[in-house]
Amino acid sequence: MRRAKITIVGAGNVGATCAHWCAAAELGDIVLLDIPQAEDMPKGKALDLMQASPIMGFDSAISGTTSYADTANSDVVVITAGIARKPGMSRDDLLGTNAKIVGSVAEQVKQTSPNAIIIVVSNPLDAMVQRVLQVTGFPSNRVIGQAGVLDTARYRTFLAMELGVSIEDISALLMGGHGDTMVPMPSCTSVGGIPILQLLDAKRLEEIVDRTRKGGAEIVGLLKTGSAYYAPAAATTQMVEAIVRDKKRLIPCAAYCDKEYGVGGFYVGVPVILGSDGVEKIVELTLTTQEQADFKKSVDAVQELVEAMGKLVNA
């Protein structure tokens, strides 16, 4: 079987770590791309990672480049290019800079890998993935954002820590945008099949949800020089795996919703089936009145951000 070709644009913390996880899982051959000003850095990281392969026992060819020609005809392209926030900043503060970077990356990907499935990671996520859709004109099933796998993983981690149980037994879902308005779904949270509210009171659950909402900022505050990358890269790798191995995973992703959930043409975190065609299905749940109200608030925040981006890119 032919190995998948996976390009990762942005060979910084998230990009290089994603290359690491993808190689370790033998998901395909990997091309790490960064800007010309980065000079030989992507080549250096790729060679270093390649030299881990005899020890770790993976067969993946990993190369680094600053030229899109080397990425031609990729099956999957992960976009991590852009700046990360520092303490005191919100993700939305990255909008102006990253909209330009991500727009130019999308233009190049459109030319060189017209059949690729694109996973966008750069922030502010929900606006950046919309930008990639606008610039590439790819069908929306092939332009997806990574946020929900990470946010749900944080939520599951905090629940496992709280309850002193294995992470393997925690099943959960968060929806909405990748920000303070993300929507927890207690009805979709269970531990070993037991509904979460039988194990934890509503007040404590709300505190855990609140920590999850601020999970990115918590890491920024600890690192001080940038933002999280191990868990974000692992989350992205799970999406790459779902696509290249046609796993049909049912996981939360930022997907383009029009009529779905009444969103009206924006990217927002929803449960999807992810396989070799990208988003193969958006799974529509019946939301409670409260969940509906919270979801609408989240969609409104995404819409505001996308409108602000429209003004910036057309200025």
Ligand SMILES: NC(=O)c1ccc[n+]([C@@H]2O[C@H](COP(=O)([O-])OP(=O)(O)OC[C@H]3O[C@@H](n4cnc5c(N)ncnc54)[C@H](O)[C@@H]3O)[C@@H](O)[C@H]2O)c1
């Ligand atoms: N969606 C999520 O869950 C999530 C999680 C973590 C980080 N992020 C976002 O991912 C982005 C990257 O984070 P990071 O920690 O890897 O940052 P980083 O600074 O370590 O790496 C970013 C890399 O992008 C490169 N780059 C900049 N412009 C480029 C261009 N035009 N083409 C190619 N490469 C370019 C930089 O040279 C740098 O190497 C940030 O915007 C961050 O906010 C999102």
Ligand SMILES: O=C(O)C[C@H](O)C(=O)O
């Ligand atoms: O918080 C950030 O700025 C990075 C990322 O979106 C995260 O949630 O870790």
